[in-house]
Amino acid sequence: MIVAExxxxxxxxxxxxxxxxxxWERTGAIQPSWKAAMSISISKSKYVAxxxxxxxxxxxxxxxxxxPKPDDAKEAIFKIGHEVGDLAKAxxxxxxxxxxxRDLTLTVRDTADLIKxxxxxxxxxxxxxxxxxxxxxxxxxxxxxxxxxxxKSATKVKDVNIDDVSFQADAIERSGLxxxxxxxxxxxxxxxxxxxxxxxxxxxxxxxxxxxxLLQPAVASKVSDMHRCIxxxxxxxxxxxxCFKPYACDLWNICSAHLPEHSVLDLNGIRKNxxxxxxxxxxxxxxxxxxxxxxxxxxxQKAAVVTGAPQAQADEIRxxxxxxxxxxxCLDFEAMNPAVPRFxxxxxxxxxxxxxxxxxxxxxxxxxxxxxxxxxxxxxPRPGLIEALKSIGxxxxxxxxxxTYEKRIVRELARDFPDASGxxxxxxxxFEDLATPFSRFWYYDARQHGSxxxxxxxxxxxxxxxxxxxxxxxxxxxxxFQRVVFEDTSPEEKDRVLAALREYCRQxxxxxxxxxxxxxxx
Numbered sequence: 151m152i153v154a155e156x157x158x159x160x161x162x163x164x165x166x167x168x169x170x171x172x173x174w175e176r177t178g179a180i181q182p183s184w185k186a187a188m189s190i191s192i193s194k195s196k197y198v199a200x201x202x203x204x205x206x207x208x209x210x211x212x213x214x215x216x217x218p219k220p221d222d223a224k225e226a227i228f229k230i231g232h233e234v235g236d237l238a239k240a241x242x243x244x245x246x247x248x249x250x251x252r253d254l255t256l257t258v259r260d261t262a263d264l265i266k267x268x269x270x271x272x273x274x275x276x277x278x279x280x281x282x283x284x285x286x287x288x289x290x291x292x293x294x295x296x297x298x299x300x301x302k303s304a305t306k307v308k309d310v311n312i313d314d315v316s317f318q319a320d321a322i323e324r325s326g327l328x329x330x331x332x333x334x335x336x337x338x339x340x341x342x343x344x345x346x347x348x349x350x351x352x353x354x355x356x357x358x359x360x361x362x363x364l365l366q367p368a369v370a371s372k373v374s375d376m377h378r379c380i381x382x383x384x385x386x387x388x389x390x391x392x393c394f395k396p397y398a399c400d401l402w403n404i405c406s407a408h409l410p411e412h413s414v415l416d417l418n419g420i421r422k423n424x425x426x427x428x429x430x431x432x433x434x435x436x437x438x439x440x441x442x443x444x445x446x447x448x449x450x451q452k453a454a455v456v457t458g459a460p461q462a463q464a465d466e467i468r469x470x471x472x473x474x475x476x477x478x479x480c481l482d483f484e485a486m487n488p489a490v491p492r493f494x495x496x497x498x499x500x501x502x503x504x505x506x507x508x509x510x511x512x513x514x515x516x517x518x519x520x521x522x523x524x525x526x527x528x529x530x531p532r533p534g535l536i537e538a539l540k541s542i543g544x545x546x547x548x549x550x551x552x553x554t555y556e557k558r559i560v561r562e563l564a565r566d567f568p569d570a571s572g573x574x575x576x577x578x579x580x581f582e583d584l585a586t587p588f589s590r591f592w593y594y595d596a597r598q599h600g601s602x603x604x605x606x607x608x609x610x611x612x613x614x615x616x617x618x619x620x621x622x623x624x625x626x627x628x629x630x631f632q633r634v635v636f637e638d639t640s641p642e643e644k645d646r647v648l649a650a651l652r653e654y655c656r657q658x659x660x661x662x663x664x665x666x667x668x669x670x671x672x
Contacts, residue, residue: 191254191282192376197317197369198310198396200376205387206399211380217400226629227303230489234303235286237490238335240349242287245270254282265327274322281321281373287335295330298322299355303489305339305498307356310396316362320369332359337498343491352490352498390426410435412455416600418447418591447591454596460610462672466592471669474582477546480509480518480662483559484655486628492636493530495566503559504531504631507655508541509663518663524652526644528636532563536570542577549662551604553583584662587669608661611668616657620650627654 190211192200200207209216220228239245246269248260257275264271268290275284287299300315311334319329338354379385389406393399414420414428414436433439436448436455444452454461484505489498496502504525509518523538525531542548550556557578564574587593588602595610605623609615616622621630631651634644 190377190380191277191280192373194283194314194317197281197373197376198313200379201313201372202396203387203392203399203401204376204379204385205405206401207376208379208382208384209401212384216404222629223625230303234337234489235301237347237349238287238299238301238353239272241353242270242272242289245272245287247272248275248284257284276321276325276327278321278325279370279373280377281317281324281370283318283321285318285322291330293330295328297331297333298329299333299335301335301353303337305337307334307336307358308396312358312361312365315358316365317369317373319362320366320373324370331357332362334358337489339498341491342495342497344494347490389429391422394422410437412436412596412599414439417451418600418602420448450591450594451596451600454594458596460593460595461591462594463592464672466590467587467669467672470587470592471666474547474549475545476511476513477543478511478666479542479546479548480511480584480659480666481542481548481550481556482507482655482658482662483556484624484627484631484651485559486632488632492528493532501559501562502530502532503535503563504635505627505651505655506535506538507659508538509659510541511663511666518660520656520659522652522656524648524655525631525635526648532567536563536567536574539577540573544576547582548577548580549582549584549666551583551658551662551665552585552589552602553581557581584665593669593672604658604661607665612661612664614657614661614664616654619654619657621654627651 196207196210199210239247246264246267248257248264248271250273251257254275254277257273258277261271261274261276264274270290271288272286273284274288276282285298286301289297289299291297298315298318300311300318302311304311315332315334319332323329333355335353335355337352341352387405389402393402393405399405409415409429413434415422415425416436417425428434428439436452439448439452441449441452450461483503485501485503486492487499487501491497491500493502506523508521510521511518521538521541523535525534560574560578564571564578567574583589585602585604585607588598588607593611597610598606601607605616621627630647633639634647639647
C-alpha cells in the first residue's frame with residue numbers, strides 16, 4: 151500500500167534473507183552480480199530517512215524503541231494514503247496485487263510470477279543487494295519494458311518524491327527488470343467532484359523520469375554507505391535544518407534536549423538556517439543574544455525572557471480595542487479538508503467547514519451569548535452553516551483569531567454558493583484580527599515561546615488552557631468528526647464525540663471573549 155512503505159522494516163525486523171537465484175530463472179531476467187550478502191534490507195522509506203539523517207537511520211535499526219509510535223495524526227495520514235492508493239489501482243482494472251508477507255522472499259517470488267503474465271502489478275516487490283522496495287504500480291509497455299508509478303496523496307511533486315522514485319528504479323533495474331518511464335502519480339488539485347469520484351480525473355501523472363534518472367547512479371553507493379552506518383556506532387549527528395526537512399524528525403525531542411527553555415529557535419519568524427547557525431556558534435539561549443541587529447519583535451522577546459515579566463505596549467492595545475464597536479462577534483470555524491473530495495463541487499484538500507461557534511457581546515459589560523452549528527450527518531454541512539452565520543448582524547465588529555483561515559473559508563463559501571455571496575462577502579470584509587496585538591508583539595509573555603497562536607496566548611492571559619479537554623486541537627477535531635460521521639460508530643460514541651466537538655469550538659470563541667477582557671485591563 152502507499153503508506154505501508156513506512157512500516158516495512160519495523161514489521162520484518164530482525165533481518166530477512168536475500169532471494170536465491172531461482173527468481174532470475176523464473177523471470178528470464180539477467181541476474182546481477184551479487185555483493186556480499188547483507189543481513190538487513192533498506193526500504194524506500196528508510197532510504198529517505200537515511201538521506202535526511204544518519205542518526206535517524208541508525209536508530210531505526212539499532213534502537214527502534216526510541217522512535218515514538220505513530221500518533222493519531224500520522225495514522226490518519228497513513229489512512230489517507232491507503233484510500234488514495236486504492237483509487238489509483240482502479241485506473242488499472244486488470245491489475246493484480248502482490249499479497250504482503252513477512253517473508254519478503256515470498257513477495258518477490260509472487261512478483262516474478264506476475265511479471266511473466268505482463269499485467270499491471272500492484273505492490274510489486276524487489277529485493278537486491280540490501281535494497282527492498284514495493285512499487286505502487288508497475289504497468290507493462292511496449293518492448294518488454296515497464297512504467298513505474300509511485301502514488302502520493304499530495305497535489306504536487308516534492309524533491310523527496312524524486313529520491314523515493316530513484317531508489318525504486320535502482321532496485322528494480324538491478325533486479326533485472328527494464329523500466330521505461332517513471333511517474334509520480336498525485337492528486338490533481340483542479341479536479342472538481344460531480345457525482346461519484348472519477349479516478350481518471352482525480353489523478354495526474356507527472357513524468358519524473360529525467361529528474362529521477364539523474365539521481366539513480368548514486369543510489370547504490372548511498373545504500374552501501376547506509377549499511378555501513380547501520381553496522382557502526384550511533385552517529386553523533388548535530389541538530390540542524392535536516393531535523394525538519396523533508397519531515398519533522400521523530401528524534402527531535404531527544405536530540406534537542408540540551409537546548410535551554412527559551413532557545414533561539416523560539417525567535418518569532420526566524421529562518422531555521424539562521425537559528426542553527428547561531429547554535430553552531432554556541433549561542434543557544436535568547437538571553438545570550440547581542441541586542442545589536444535584533445528586530446523589534448526579537449528585542450521584546452529578549453526583554454520578556456531576561457526580566458521574566460510580560461511586555462506590553464498599553465497605548466497600542468488601547469487603540470486596537472477602541473476601534474471595536476458593539477455588538478462584538480467572536481467567530482471560529484472547524485473544517486475538514488479530505489484528500490478525496492466528499493461533496494459535489496469540492497476539490498482535493500478543499501477546506502469544508504462543518505462547525506462554527508459564535509459568541510456575541512451585545513454591549514460592554516454584558517455577558518456573551520453563544521450561537522453554534524455542528525453538522526451531524528454525512529450531508530454537505532455548508533448550507534446549514536451559512537444559515538447559522540446569519541446570526542451575525544449588519545453592525546458591530548466581527549473578530550477571529552488569525553483571520554486568514556476564517557476569511558478563506560468565507561471566500562470559498564461565497565464562491566461555491568453564489569446566491570449567498572453578497573451576504574458572505576459582507577461578512578468577509580468586516581473581519582478584525584484579535585491576534586494583532588500578539589502578532590505585532592504589543593503584548594508578549596516569554597511563556598508563549600515566540601508564538602502568537604490562540605493556544606499560546608490564552609494561558610498567559612487567563613487561567614484557562616486546552617490541556618485535558620477530550621479534543622485539544624483543530625486537526626484532532628477534524629479527524630474525530632470524520633470518524634464518527636463518515637465511518638461506522640455506535641450512536642453512543644457519536645454523541646460523545648459531537649459533545650466534545652461542541653465543547654472544543656465553544657472554548658475557541660469563549661477564549662476570544664476572555665482575551666478581550668484581559669487586554670482591557672492591560
